[in-house]
Amino acid sequence: MMRLTMILLGVDFLRSHWRGLRRFGWITLIAGVVIIVDALDGSLYFPIQPFACLLLFEGVATLMVAHSGMGGQRVLRYVKGTAFTVAALLILAGHHHGNFVLSMIFGLLFLFDGALQIASAVVVRYRRWRPALWGGIVEIALAIFFFQPWPTHYSGTVPYCLGLGLAFAGWNLFILANRVKNAAENPGLKGTVFMEEAAHLPPDVVEWDGPPSDDEKALTVHVWTPVGSAAGEAIPRPVISRYIAAVDRNGVISTGHAALESPGGVYISLYPAELIDQSPDEFARLLRATPENNVPGLFQPDYATEAAKWCPSTRQVRIRNYSESRLKAFWENYRQNESYNLTYRNCSSSVARALEAALEGSVGRLWHKRGFWMAMGKLMSTPELWVALQLRKRAETMAWTPGLLLDYARALSMLADPRPTGWLNTTGRALKKMLQRRVAWGKGKSGEELTED
Structure with missing residues (x-):
């Protein structure tokens, strides 16, 4: 969360408010710990019923207006509204059954996420895989805590979850404040800081009705999905084909492709210079993000050339609120290294890093005139931030794929070009x-x- 918040709000925007961030982080952390301790003895002072009523009201209200969203935003609203409504009803149901069901749901979520993080850390061996391994172990320990009835026989499930959420959020805000206090630059820029505004944006606009029109100046993320770019008919495997790779009837694996194009002439599309053997046996070996799996890479010249040699991209995400200067600074540095790694430095990871560099300060640029806390509140209350965080976590601990990048770009587009939520x-x-x-x-x-x- 810290890195993505720094990118979207911008270090220059955050640095002048680091003291307020740190104070708010301490308050949130202490409140979370107090709520957890309060729930441990079985005598709850936390107002569960009013909290559940507020949750139910927000969930029902979100479902009522969910149809007005566009594309992925509509789906997110339905998911958010349904989740809030179901959780509120289970809390209001009370007694043993509602609390038990909630405990099982949270336990399964922690167990699945922890197991996936451990497995990806062991298999991929990306940088910082050891801290991620320990993080997965902690998540499994939390899952066990939710599964077993001690100490409150499941009646403390809601305060535990709320307290953990507040405690982790407070700690992250505290660390974020210390980082922006000492930071000289945004981590996505690698040496260059710009104070320029997005001059092509209309003044005093903070929300748009939809994505950019065809004649608007906008950054474009091109995605060739694994199924759409497969040489033959793909075997139906919905989740695997969407996020990992598609396999055709002949057993050939297609991982898809991703590229980024800007109106200023930047085009980022990284290929291996020579075709990588993607047979099942070799593919498993190449999953490790280690130096011995690095191969020479090749940057494509432009989209027209690439589409003519292969095929047009199957999906596009366009974003109007970006910085061409930041993108060019990133590209000048990134293009110096043409190596390719299937999991660590591939086409999708290259586009993801370029996209983050281009969107540095995008949310802060829109909301800075309305005050720091308005900008912070707007960012934190947008559902797409949570979605982007989860996608980024999965990609960083496993590998960036065209499917993950497509959903990540869509989430970031709704943060940089916000719609009413x-x-x-x-x-x-x-x-x-x-x-x-x-x-x-x-x-x-x-x-x-x-x-x-």
Whole structure:
């Protein structure tokens, strides 16, 4: 969370508010610890029922306006609304059964995530795989804690989860404050800091109704999905084909491809200079992100050349709020190394790093006039931030793939080019549109009457 927050808000924007961040982090951390301790003795002072009512209200309100979202935003609203509503109903159901079901759900989530993190750390051996291994072990320990009834026979499930969430959030904010205090630059820029604004953006605009139109200046992420780029008919494997690789009827593996194109002429598309043997036996060996698996790479010149040699990209994500200067600074440094690694330095990881460099400070640039805490609150309350964090975690602990990059780019596009997400905001916009249509209808009716006269 810390790195992505630094990227989206910008180190220059955060540095002047590091004291407030640290104080808020301490308050949140202490509140989380107090809630956890309060739940351990079985005598709860935390207001469970009012909290559940607020959760239910937010969940139902989100479901009511979820249809007004666009694309992935609509799906996220339905997921958020459903999750909040189900959790609130289980809390309000109370007694043993509701708390037991919640405990099992949280335990399974921690168990699955911890096991996946341990497995990927052992197999891929990426940088910092040992801390990630210990993190997975901690998650499994938390899963066991939720599975067993001690010490409150499941009645403390909600306070435990809320307390853990607040404690981890507070600790992350505390670390973030210390990092931005001492940081001289954003980690995605590697040596260059710019204070420039996105000059192509309209002034005082903080939200858009949808993605950029075809004639707008926008950064474009091109994705060739594994199924869409397979040489033959792919065997139906929904999750694997979507996020890892597709296998055709002849057993040939297709991992897809990703590239990034900017209106300023930057095109980032990394290929291995020679075709890598992707047979099942060799593919398992190449999964390790170790230096011995590095091979010479080749950057493609532009999208038109690449599409002509192969095929057009199957999916595109366009983002208007980006910095061309930051992207060019990243590209000048990144292109000096043309090595390729299937898991650590591939086409998707190259685009992900370039995208983060281009979006550095994008959220802070939009919201800085409305104050630091407004910008921070807007970022933290957007569901796409959580989605981007989870996708980034999976990609960094396993490998960036075109499928993961596609969803990551979509989530970041909704953070950099925000759409209305809150139910109150959306309802207000809906009422405003209804009023505008009513006024337009009234004018049209008056015009018809004048014509008849």
